[in-house]
Amino acid sequence: MRRRYRYSVILLLSLVFFVVAPAVLLYTNGYSYNWKKIRFEKTGLLVVETVPSGAQVYVNDKLQPQKTPLTVSRLLPDDYALRLEYPGYLAWRKTLPVRSTESTFVKGLIMFREVLPRLDTAIDASAAAVRADGTAAVLSEDARWTELALATPAGQLTFLARFPAGQIAHPDISWSPDGNRLMLTAESDGRGLLQVYRPATEESLTVVPRPSRPSRDATGGLRLARWNASGTAISALSDSGAVIWKGSGGFAEAIPGTAGAEDAILGDDGLYFIRRLPESRSATADVSAVPPPKALWRIPVDGSREAEKISDLDDARLRFADMAPGLVSITRQDNGQLKTYPTAGGPPRVQGVGEHVRWEKAPGQGRMLVWNSFEVSVIDPNSGWHDVITRLSSPIADCAWHPAGLDVICGTAEGVFAAELDDRGGRNLFDLVRFPSVAGFALDAKGSVIYIVGAAGKLRGLYERPL
Numbered sequence: 001m002r003r004r005y006r007y008s009v010i011l012l013l014s015l016v017f018f019v020v021a022p023a024v025l026l027y028t029n030g031y032s033y034n035w036k037k038i039r040f041e042k043t044g045l046l047v048v049e050t051v052p053s054g055a056q057v058y059v060n061d062k063l064q065p066q067k068t069p070l071t072v073s074r075l076l077p078d079d080y081a082l083r084l085e086y087p088g089y090l091a092w093r094k095t096l097p098v099r100s101t102e103s104t105f106v107k108g109l110i111m112f113r114e115v116l117p118r119l120d121t122a123i124d125a126s127a128a129a130v131r132a133d134g135t136a137a138v139l140s141e142d143a144r145w146t147e148l149a150l151a152t153p154a155g156q157l158t159f160l161a162r163f164p165a166g167q168i169a170h171p172d173i174s175w176s177p178d179g180n181r182l183m184l185t186a187e188s189d190g191r192g193l194l195q196v197y198r199p200a201t202e203e204s205l206t207v208v209p210r211p212s213r214p215s216r217d218a219t220g221g222l223r224l225a226r227w228n229a230s231g232t233a234i235s236a237l238s239d240s241g242a243v244i245w246k247g248s249g250g251f252a253e254a255i256p257g258t259a260g261a262e263d264a265i266l267g268d269d270g271l272y273f274i275r276r277l278p279e280s281r282s283a284t285a286d287v288s289a290v291p292p293p294k295a296l297w298r299i300p301v302d303g304s305r306e307a308e309k310i311s312d313l314d315d316a317r318l319r320f321a322d323m324a325p326g327l328v329s330i331t332r333q334d335n336g337q338l339k340t341y342p343t344a345g346g347p348p349r350v351q352g353v354g355e356h357v358r359w360e361k362a363p364g365q366g367r368m369l370v371w372n373s374f375e376v377s378v379i380d381p382n383s384g385w386h387d388v389i390t391r392l393s394s395p396i397a398d399c400a401w402h403p404a405g406l407d408v409i410c411g412t413a414e415g416v417f418a419a420e421l422d423d424r425g426g427r428n429l430f431d432l433v434r435f436p437s438v439a440g441f442a443l444d445a446k447g448s449v450i451y452i453v454g455a456a457g458k459l460r461g462l463y464e465r466p467l
Helices: 002-028
Strands: 031-034 039-042 044-051 056-059 070-075 078-085 092-098 103-110 118-122 127-130 136-141 145-151 157-164 169-175 182-188 191-198 203-206 223-227 234-238 241-245 251-254 263-267 270-276 294-299 308-312 318-324 327-332 337-342 350-353 356-359 368-371 375-379 386-391 396-401 407-412 415-420 429-434 437-443 449-456 459-466
Touching: 044 078, 044 092, 056 070, 092 103, 127 169, 127 449, 136 169, 136 437, 136 449, 157 191, 182 223, 191 223, 191 234, 223 263, 234 251, 234 263, 241 270, 263 318, 270 318, 318 356, 350 368, 350 375, 350 386, 356 396, 368 396, 375 396, 375 407, 396 437, 407 437, 415 437, 429 449, 429 459
Parallel strands: 044 103, 127 437
Antiparallel strands: 031 039, 044 070, 056 078, 078 092, 118 459, 127 136, 136 145, 145 157, 169 182, 182 191, 191 203, 223 234, 234 241, 241 251, 263 270, 270 294, 294 308, 318 327, 327 337, 337 350, 356 368, 368 375, 375 386, 396 407, 407 415, 415 429, 437 449, 449 459
C-alpha cells in the first residue's frame, strides 16, 4: 500500500507539474486563458493618460485600483468599454479594441470641466467678434440706434460708434489677426461701408477708394474686405478693381491691372485675385460664345510688374477662403468644394468641402481645420488626408483648434461644443455651452477658457466658461 501510495503521489505531482508549469510559463510570457474561446491567448495593454491626471478609470464598468496615468495589463483581445470620471468634469466614454501583443493608447486626453458660464458684462448683442483675451466687439440694435461697443471680462463697456436705425444693413465685425484693430463692414445707402477702429488709441476712420483724379470725389463703396495675415492691411474690391488699405489714412489704394476681379486677398508676396482670362477679340467673334475660363492671378502691390497667371480655376462663383505662405484656398459657392493651390502654380494640392480655414499652429503650419455651415473637417495639406469630424443640423458659425491638437471647438447659434479628433469607437461631442442664442465665441491661447457672447434667458452679454 505504501509503495502504491508513493507512486500515486509521484504521478499526481508529475501531472500537476506538466499541467501547471506550462500555464505558469504562458502566464509569465503574457498569456491568459480565454474561457470563451477555450484557449490561451496573448494579452494586450491599455494605457490611459488624462489632463488633468487623477481620473478614475472603469474598464467594462469595473473600477481600476489606480487613477490616471495608469496601464491596465493582461487584457484578452476584445473590445472594452472605457469610462473616465473626474469630480467636476464631464465624463468620457468610449469602446476601444485591445489586440494581442499590442498596446492601446489613450494619451493626453483633455477632460472638460462641468461648469456653468459666468456673466462678465451685460449687453444685448446681435453680432459679436471675440478676441482671445475675452474682449468682445458687439453690435446691439434697438428701435433708434445700432451701436458698436467693446465689452471686457472685467465688466467694462466702451461704445465705439452709433448709427441711426436702418442706416446700415448686413453688418459684420472682425478683429485683425494681431488683435489690435477692428473692422466693421456693412451696406449703407446701397454702397459697401468699411470702417476701422483701433481701440487702444480710440482711433477710428472710414476707408474709401482713393479718387482716380484729385478733383473727383470718392464714389462707390468697398466689398469683400479681409485682413492680411499680419493684420496690418486690408484688401477689398471697388467698382474699378482691387484696392489695398495699408494701415493708415482713409483711402484704399487701387491696384492697377485688377479690373474685373471677382475677389482678392493679400499675401506676403503680392495681391492674389480671381478673374477671367482676357477675351480674344476678332472681327468675326461670336457674341454668343462661352466666356473665357477663370484663373488665379498674382500681382505685386508696388506695381513693379504686370499680373501673372498662377492656376486655372473652375468656371463657377468662387471666393477666397484662406491665404497662407505658399498656399491659397478657394471655395466654390455653388457646392462648397474647397481647393488649395500652391502659389508657385500648378494643380490644387488639397481638396475638401468648406468655406473657412483655420490652421493648427500658424498660417501654413500643421493641419487645416475646414468648415462650412453644416460640416467640420480636418485636412493634412502635405498628405492630402481628409477626415470629416462632424455634421450638424444647426449652422456652424465658427471653429477653433484646442491648443493640444486633440479637439476642436465649434460654435452654432445655440451653443458651443468640443469635438474630439480620435475616431476610434466614435467621436465624443461635449456640450460646453447651451444658450438660446450665441453671437460669437473665442478660445484663449492656453485653451483654459472660452468667452461667449450670448443670452442665457434674460441675462445677455459676455460670458466666460473655464475649460
